Amino acid sequence: MKKQKDIHAEYMVKAINLAKRSVAKGGGPFGAVIVKDGVIVAQGSNCVTLNNDPTAHAEVITIRKACKKLQTFDLSGCEIYTSCEPCPMCLSAIYWAHIDKIYYGCTKDDAKDIGFDDSFIYDQIDLKPEKRSIPAANILRDQALGAFRLWDSKEDKTEY
Numbered sequence: 001m002k003k004q005k006d007i008h009a010e011y012m013v014k015a016i017n018l019a020k021r022s023v024a025k026g027g028g029p030f031g032a033v034i035v036k037d038g039v040i041v042a043q044g045s046n047c048v049t050l051n052n053d054p055t056a057h058a059e060v061i062t063i064r065k066a067c068k069k070l071q072t073f074d075l076s077g078c079e080i081y082t083s084c085e086p087c088p089m090c091l092s093a094i095y096w097a098h099i100d101k102i103y104y105g106c107t108k109d110d111a112k113d114i115g116f117d118d119s120f121i122y123d124q125i126d127l128k129p130e131k132r133s134i135p136a137a138n139i140l141r142d143q144a145l146g147a148f149r150l151w152d153s154k155e156d157k158t159e160y
């Protein structure tokens with residue numbers, strides 16, 4: 001029987017190899033694998049430039065595939081192996097998906113060193129919305145709250 005540590009390394013090597021293959025085919029150098037009960041349910045790599053989709057990070061792509069395969073929006077019981085520490089968008093997606101644990105290879109500082117400055121966005125989150133480099137303005141709140149009131153009073157909603 002394989003040691004637990006070897007299994008983690010095996011999945012991470014797979015994520016790293018996906019990242020390397022992605023570079024070869026014109027994508028960004030990122031790969032990810034989602035595992036449930038010792039079985040790989042989805043794998044993916046960065047397709048931002050290939051798909052003209054700024055949200056097509058390896059983790060998001062892999063979460064979408066896993067959800068489609070498992071027919072759920074809740075990936076509780078799954079773990080993600082990603083070749084690099086998740087950016088704020090992917091970290092959020094991982095939280096929304098309720099993934100149990102994250103294993104990552106490169107750090108966000110490693111990513112910064114080759115031009116992917118996730119730390120900049122992490123820093124932006126701490127600022128007040130109007131102080132961020134992309135300013136955010138709060139408008140029509142009362143009207144917008146109408147959608148929330150509909151949700152709040154809906155009895156047959158699917159909560160997530």
Ligand SMILES: [Zn+2]
Nearest residue numbers: 057087089090
């Ligand atoms: Zn990301």
